[in-house]
Amino acid sequence: MKTTIITIFLILVIIVYTIIQPIFFNNKKKIDIPVNSKRLYKDVEKLCSVTPYRNFDNPASLNLIAKYIHDEFNKLNTKAEYQEFYNNNKKYKNVIASFGPKTGKRIIIGAHYDVAYNQQGADDNASGVAALLEIARLINKLKPKLKYRIDFVAYTLEEPPNYGTDMMGSAIHAKSLKDNKVDVKLMVCLEMLGYYSDEENSQEYPVDLLKWFYPTKGNFIAVVGKIGNGFITRKFKRKMQNISKVDVRSINAPKFLQGIDFSDHRNYWKQGYKAIMVTNTSFYRNKNYHTKHDVIETLDFDKMSDVIKGIYWAIIKI
Numbered sequence: 001m002k003t004t005i006i007t008i009f010l011i012l013v014i015i016v017y018t019i020i021q022p023i024f025f026n027n028k029k030k031i032d033i034p035v036n037s038k039r040l041y042k043d044v045e046k047l048c049s050v051t052p053y054r055n056f057d058n059p060a061s062l063n064l065i066a067k068y069i070h071d072e073f074n075k076l077n078t079k080a081e082y083q084e085f086y087n088n089n090k091k092y093k094n095v096i097a098s099f100g101p102k103t104g105k106r107i108i109i110g111a112h113y114d115v116a117y118n119q120q121g122a123d124d125n126a127s128g129v130a131a132l133l134e135i136a137r138l139i140n141k142l143k144p145k146l147k148y149r150i151d152f153v154a155y156t157l158e159e160p161p162n163y164g165t166d167m168m169g170s171a172i173h174a175k176s177l178k179d180n181k182v183d184v185k186l187m188v189c190l191e192m193l194g195y196y197s198d199e200e201n202s203q204e205y206p207v208d209l210l211k212w213f214y215p216t217k218g219n220f221i222a223v224v225g226k227i228g229n230g231f232i233t234r235k236f237k238r239k240m241q242n243i244s245k246v247d248v249r250s251i252n253a254p255k256f257l258q259g260i261d262f263s264d265h266r267n268y269w270k271q272g273y274k275a276i277m278v279t280n281t282s283f284y285r286n287k288n289y290h291t292k293h294d295v296i297e298t299l300d301f302d303k304m305s306d307v308i309k310g311i312y313w314a315i316i317k318i
Contacts, residue, residue: 021234026241033309037301043130048120066093069154073097076140087167094169095154100146105183111190112158122296127194144316170264178271187275189265194299195286204284206258218285220247224277244310
């Protein structure tokens with residue numbers, strides 16, 4: 001009986017460790033990473049100001065934002081390109097810019113710039129696009145020694161009615177990598193990085209059991225991976241924790257757990273690539289999700305800036 005209890009306990013410990021990937025010691029680093037919060041605000045404001053809204057029904061608005069992202073990339077020491085494709089005889093565009101070695105393994109950093117329905121989409125996902133642009137600017141300015149080529153990709157058509165189909169911009173991109181036998185070390189999806197809350201019970205979870213292991217306040221950032229990607233998820237989290245003042249948590253869970261695959265990283269899993277999502281947990285925290293209330297005034301640009309510092313550090317040190 002005692003042996004059975006010990007065995008069950010050890011199994012539970014292994015399960016919890018596999019899901020949560022705890023880090024017991026962390027070496028904080030004092031490094032100046034000059035994220036420009038005013039520039040982040042400007043980028044989010046640009047995406048939110050476009051009308052008609054940047055959804056599937058308004059390809060002209062989507063392509064206007066694609067050009068803005070393209071132009072911002074081209075201000076850096078790189079040459080941006082479009083990955084064009086058609087859906088229902090309408091043209092849509094991913095935007096891609098690269099840094100680092102031309103050959104060898106790649107790291108893909110992606111964020112979608114479209115919105116669901118008729119709303120501004122400040123957190124979902126102008127915040128992710130602003131972070132994508134800012135990390136590219138940091139690499140351009142700080143010129144870290146890169147072991148891997150880094151491809152920055154801004155996706156279109158992540159949202160309904162294309163979510164979960166082969167017409168997602170990230171599905172088009174991931175398939176093109178696979179078709180060309182590109183060796184991808186990791187894909188990092190930036191999905192909703194701007195909304196935080198210090199109120200008690202402002203954070204929800206897909207199952208109540210997770211409340212035993214994660215904060216009740218929505219003031220942290222999460223690194224999300226699937227079962228089997230625990231090592232890379234934990235490593236990315238640890239690197240973020242080196243720099244970020246915002247609490248960094250992680251979870252590795254089966255794809256059937258609601259929310260685990262709710263963004264562009266899902267399409268890289270489909271192609272057999274390792275992929276993680278960095279997120280504020282979306283609708284488990286931000287009740288403005290997919291509503292007209294997802295506006296720039298609800299975002300915390302100080303916390304967002306700090307999170308971006310951590311993501312930048314993790315990407316160049318992974």
